[in-house]
Amino acid sequence: MRCRGFRRSVPGVAEVGNAARGRSGPANTELLARVRSLHLVARRLVVGVRTGSHLAAQRGFEAEFLGYRPYFPPHPLKDVDWRVYARTDRLVVRERRAERELACTLVLDASADLGSTPAKWQCALEVTAALAFAVLANGDPVGLCIGAGVGMTEANIPARRARGQLARILLALASTRPAGRAELATLFTRVGERARGRTLVGVVSDFMEDPAQWRGALAAMARRQIDLRGVLVFDRAELDLVGDDPARLVSPETGLQFPIDPAAVRLQFSEVVGIWREEVRSAMVARRALLYPLAAEDPRVPALAAWLAGRALPAPARS
Numbered sequence: 211m212r213c214r215g216f217r218r219s220v221p222g223v224a225e226v227g228n229a230a231r232g233r234s235g236p237a238n239t240e241l242l243a244r245v246r247s248l249h250l251v252a253r254r255l256v257v258g259v260r261t262g263s264h265l266a267a268q269r270g271f272e273a274e275f276l277g278y279r280p281y282f283p284p285h286p287l288k289d290v291d292w293r294v295y296a297r298t299d300r301l302v303v304r305e306r307r308a309e310r311e312l313a314c315t316l317v318l319d320a321s322a323d324l325g326s327t328p329a330k331w332q333c334a335l336e337v338t339a340a341l342a343f344a345v346l347a348n349g350d351p352v353g354l355c356i357g358a359g360v361g362m363t364e365a366n367i368p369a370r371r372a373r374g375q376l377a378r379i380l381l382a383l384a385s386t387r388p389a390g391r392a393e394l395a396t397l398f399t400r401v402g403e404r405a406r407g408r409t410l411v412g413v414v415s416d417f418m419e420d421p422a423q424w425r426g427a428l429a430a431m432a433r434r435q436i437d438l439r440g441v442l443v444f445d446r447a448e449l450d451l452v453g454d455d456p457a458r459l460v461s462p463e464t465g466l467q468f469p470i471d472p473a474a475v476r477l478q479f480s481e482v483v484g485i486w487r488e489e490v491r492s493a494m495v496a497r498r499a500l501l502y503p504l505a506a507e508d509p510r511v512p513a514l515a516a517w518l519a520g521r522a523l524p525a526p527a528r529s
Contacts, residue, residue, distance in 0.1 A: 244384035245377070251336050252343040252380075258511040259344065259518060278302040312408050312437075313351045313369040315401055316341055318383070319415030320359025325388025329506035330416065330445040335383050337441055337504065338414045340514055342379045346371065354379045355401055357392035361385050394419050398427035405436050412517065413440040421493040428497040438499035439517050442490065445506045449483050 281290050281301035289303045318338050325331040338354070345352040353369030356362055364382045367375075392415065401411055411431065417440070431438050487503070494501040500522060502513045516522070 241381075241384055245380045248335060248339040248380050248384055249343075249376075252339040255336065255340040255510050255514055256344045256347060259515045278304060311350050311371075312410050313353075313406070314341075314345045314410040314412060315353045315355055315369055315405070316379075317355045317357065317397060317401055317411060317413045317415070318359075318386075319392040319394070319397075319413070319417075320356050320362075320386050320388050321392040321416075321418070322358070322389050323418040324392075324416045324443065327445045327448060327506070330443055330448075331388055333504065333506040333510070334414050334441075334443045335386075337443070337510060337514065339380055339383055340510065341412055341414075341517065342376060344514070344518055346376055351375075352379070354382055355397065356382065356386055357394070357397040358388070358390040359386045360389045361387045392419065394424040395427045398424055398431065402427065402431040402434060402436060405431075405434060408437075409434075410437040410439070413438070414443060415440065416443050417490045421489045425493040425497065428493065428499060432497040432499070437520065438494075438497065439520065440494055440499060440501045441513065441517065442487075442501055442503045443506060444503065449480075 278291065278294065279302065281303050291302055291304050294300065294302050316338055318334060324334055342352050342354065349371065351369040351371040352375065354364075354367040356365045359365075362382050363385045364378070367378055367382060394415065394417070398413075405411070428438065491501050500517075500520065502517055504510065504513045
């Protein structure tokens with residue numbers, strides 16, 4: 211997928227604000243301000259992807275003929291090249307790259323854990339908004355599915371390329387407040403079952419649920435040949451236990467509190483974090499999915515460019 215330029219179907223900030231105002235009923239100045247802010251950030255980030263050193267790979271409507279391969283059920287019979295069959299008595303299918311539009315569903319984890327710090331939640335919103343903007347700018351349909359959270363205007367927006375789709379998605383993002391538990395396994399299963407044709411699913415989450423609970427749902431997506439790409443959003447201040455004063459770890463989802471001495475447990479905590487991240491990465495890679503770790507404090511463009519290109523990020527340099 212490459213952003214080939216902003217198409218006329220992608221509205222400007224004023225148009226997004228007007229469309230959101232129509233959808234949100236009585237004018238809500240604060241909400242509309244958040245919608246416009248998300249739109250401006252998304253546009254700036256996508257411009258950065260297009261003009262920076264990290265350019266996304268092309269994935270558009272042009273169909274490049276790759277050759278023939280034997281037909282095997284359950285491939286649809288409509289894809290059989292009947293002219294070749296008439297000449298050779300062989301059933302073959304024409305292989306093409308980017309033969310149809312690529313429908314994309316963005317999945318946002320709006321759990322209390324993801325909203326545990328304002329920086330982490332804002333990063334998740336900006337990344338989701340930018341991906342929606344980029345997909346629509348590329349001419350492909352995009353939809354949104356929000357797991358957990360409260361206050362959203364819509365939790366499930368089917369993938370479309372219609373005018374007003376971006377405003378609809380931005381309004382849903384701007385109105386959502388993190389709360390509850392995402393239940394990633396249920397969320398992934400629901401999205402996978404609704405996928406039709408060539409589908410890209412983008413997950414924006416901190417993946418703070420046991421991978422053993424949701425990796426089976428990812429396996430089902432892989433069997434359906436769904437292109438799955440995840441953005442793992444985290445806040446370094448949380449994972450690095452900044453500070454040495456006695457503190458309490460609080461679970462935003464359960465409210466449980468654990469008193470700790472950061473200086474005493476920092477090394478062990480770092481090891482636990484490393485094990486968890488490796489479990490998440492392994493669960494994704496084993497299902498042919500890509501994972502893009504993104505710290506809330508870091509620039510968004512490199513991860514966005516890699517996500518849109520469908521390529522892995524380079525491994526971080528060892529200190």
